[in-house]
Amino acid sequence: MVKLNRRLFLGTSAAALGTLAAPxxxxxxxxxPRVIVIxxxxxxxxxxxxxxxxxxxxIDVTLxxxxxxxxxxxxxxxxxxxxxxxxxxxxxxxTLAAAYGINVIHDWAVDVDPDGKTVSxxxxxxxxxxxxxxxxxxxxxxxxxxxxxxxxxxKMPHAYKAGSQTELLKAQVMAMPQGGTFAMVAPPNPYxxxxxxxxxxxxxxxxxxxxxxxxxxxxxxxxxxFSKQGLFQEGWNTHYAGMVDWVGGxxxxxxxxxxxxxxxxxxxxEKTKVDVCNVIPAMKAGRIAEMAGVTDGNWxxxxxxxxxxxxxxxxxxxxxxxxxxxxxxxxFSANSQAKxxxxxxxxxxxxxxxxxxxxxxxxxxxxxxxxxxxVGATYEATPEKIATLEGFISQTGEDSxxxxxxxxxxxxWYSGIVADMFG
Amino acid sequence: xxxxxxISVLTVAVAMFAATAQAEPDPxxxxxxxxxxxxxxxxxxxxxxxxxxxxNDLNGRTAGTLDGFRYSKAMQDAGxxxxxxTDETLDAFLADPKSYVPKTKMGYRGLKDPQDRVNxxxxxxxxxxxxxxxxxxxxxDLDPAILAIKGDVEYxxxxxxxxxxxxxxxxxxxxxxxxxGWPEEDFIVAMHAYKNKSRTHPVMQMMAGRLTNEEIAAxxxxxxxxx
Numbered sequence: 001m002v003k004l005n006r007r008l009f010l011g012t013s014a015a016a017l018g019t020l021a022a023p024x025x026x027x028x029x030x031x032x033p034r035v036i037v038i039x040x041x042x043x044x045x046x047x048x049x050x051x052x053x054x055x056x057x058x059i060d061v062t063l064x065x066x067x068x069x070x071x072x073x074x075x076x077x078x079x080x081x082x083x084x085x086x087x088x089x090x091x092x093x094x095t096l097a098a099a100y101g102i103n104v105i106h107d108w109a110v111d112v113d114p115d116g117k118t119v120s121x122x123x124x125x126x127x128x129x130x131x132x133x134x135x136x137x138x139x140x141x142x143x144x145x146x147x148x149x150x151x152x153x154x155k156m157p158h159a160y161k162a163g164s165q166t167e168l169l170k171a172q173v174m175a176m177p178q179g180g181t182f183a184m185v186a187p188p189n190p191y192x193x194x195x196x197x198x199x200x201x202x203x204x205x206x207x208x209x210x211x212x213x214x215x216x217x218x219x220x221x222x223x224x225x226f227s228k229q230g231l232f233q234e235g236w237n238t239h240y241a242g243m244v245d246w247v248g249g250x251x252x253x254x255x256x257x258x259x260x261x262x263x264x265x266x267x268x269x270e271k272t273k274v275d276v277c278n279v280i281p282a283m284k285a286g287r288i289a290e291m292a293g294v295t296d297g298n299w300x301x302x303x304x305x306x307x308x309x310x311x312x313x314x315x316x317x318x319x320x321x322x323x324x325x326x327x328x329x330x331x332f333s334a335n336s337q338a339k340x341x342x343x344x345x346x347x348x349x350x351x352x353x354x355x356x357x358x359x360x361x362x363x364x365x366x367x368x369x370x371x372x373x374x375v376g377a378t379y380e381a382t383p384e385k386i387a388t389l390e391g392f393i394s395q396t397g398e399d400s401x402x403x404x405x406x407x408x409x410x411x412x413w414y415s416g417i418v419a420d421m422f423g
Numbered sequence: 424x425x426x427x428x429x430i431s432v433l434t435v436a437v438a439m440f441a442a443t444a445q446a447e448p449d450p451x452x453x454x455x456x457x458x459x460x461x462x463x464x465x466x467x468x469x470x471x472x473x474x475x476x477x478x479n480d481l482n483g484r485t486a487g488t489l490d491g492f493r494y495s496k497a498m499q500d501a502g503x504x505x506x507x508x509t510d511e512t513l514d515a516f517l518a519d520p521k522s523y524v525p526k527t528k529m530g531y532r533g534l535k536d537p538q539d540r541v542n543x544x545x546x547x548x549x550x551x552x553x554x555x556x557x558x559x560x561x562x563x564d565l566d567p568a569i570l571a572i573k574g575d576v577e578y579x580x581x582x583x584x585x586x587x588x589x590x591x592x593x594x595x596x597x598x599x600x601x602x603x604g605w606p607e608e609d610f611i612v613a614m615h616a617y618k619n620k621s622r623t624h625p626v627m628q629m630m631a632g633r634l635t636n637e638e639i640a641a642x643x644x645x646x647x648x649x650x
Binding site: 050332335336339340343353355358360362374376377378389390391392401405408409411412413414415416417419420 | 532577578581582584585587588589590591592593597598599625626628629630632633
């Protein structure tokens, strides 16, 4: 546990009371190096916590995150499947502020001035930084799915940022007429959580099998193959035979449009009336990355060794927004990258030892009750990118005890990563 | 299939079933079963507490009471509520440890085959009072030079970032084994067992597979110092 320095603790309390105005003054008064982290998810919360914990008060850490409660996207499919409550996915930032002295500001970062090295908040404050860490997650590409826009997200939810959207999708599934159709528009690569859409299909199928066994699931997918495909398709045949119809890119799955008013989905010219339509559009880096000038196309290219932006050495980009090489966009990856970045940032600001970068990832997915599968790999930093070292994947035909153990392990991982993010 | 062959097949099957159901405890076979336990438990002369408590004089011992071993709260509570290790309680515990003593630190999934349990319990019984047999510390046959490496705690703390995505830094269990406060030698042996794939967990094989001898020692030193 981090040693609490009384002055740091009092300073943090004062900042919490006068949230917007205080931080800049505080940082100057302390004369300490300042790190601002934008985005309090798996990348940002972990980076903030590790920098604060390991620098023992030598670095001022500010975390800017608009949500007071973070709902993890990972495991949100299990909420859809009825295996988790929404409350199980909610986490708050109190420990990061109270036990680690992090200045947590619940506001939107609306601009970055990379030359003046400041961040502007929607509330009006301007915060100076020595190092800026961006971990804003994803935004959707406008016009990626014909007929769909965020104004239609109540009729056709994306549910790809967890919280109210996830609850909406669940409510819509539960209200489907008997024998109705659940449709999904799956996203093109690269996107957050590669197995996510297919775990979601599994969880929706699990719910429908119990409540609406004659319902159908129709997936329009621009991709010709997808993550853990063999495992998912085996599971769909075993548990949900005849329910799931996946139309891949080689059968026109990418040629899709939706009509939120008429509740139709058209795949390659063939229109289908649907009852629920989960549109997961193509993705890009969270918008603040673009405003900071570190994106090139949809994503922010970074150096593998410390996740620093290729456009600006004092800005680091973690997680989904980063274009780093071989790692999938996952909470586990973001958490892993955050620790490498925290070590490098701390070294740059305080001269602490910088150890070689090393990364890992494992993604667990649930196909049916106690039928868990996983895929994972270790990674290293090369001059070009984060590159895969070694990996593994669950096998088709595994016995039920193995699958149950895999699911139980995923629950252990959830507890672990949440503790690693929020203390 | 000819009728007489069918009958003979059935007869053999019935005989085999009967033999299985009525088999006598076989401590020799139990010694083989015990191999899986050796990673954490010592037994026999000179046995010490390692990741798990030593198992000498286990029969009749109240659960969670051996001096010098840091038990989970769950195991201490079970003992306080009267759990004493006997053939019967061991059989129930070994079948499904996490059901019998929820939140036990023992990271073992359970021994499903009843005959394996009977054999194992018979083997363990040899080490209850008056039975002194040779120490059993096989599995600790790593090159002494590897065990002698002095781990760099600061490097270990950095490397531990890889572990803490799943394992709790405060040593609590929460669905993943506790890895804090282990004797360093046991930690090193366990990690090398994953690295050389004699322990089977795929995530751990992958995580250990990239670690050098020095890195394993560093992690052992770091986690060994966490309580």
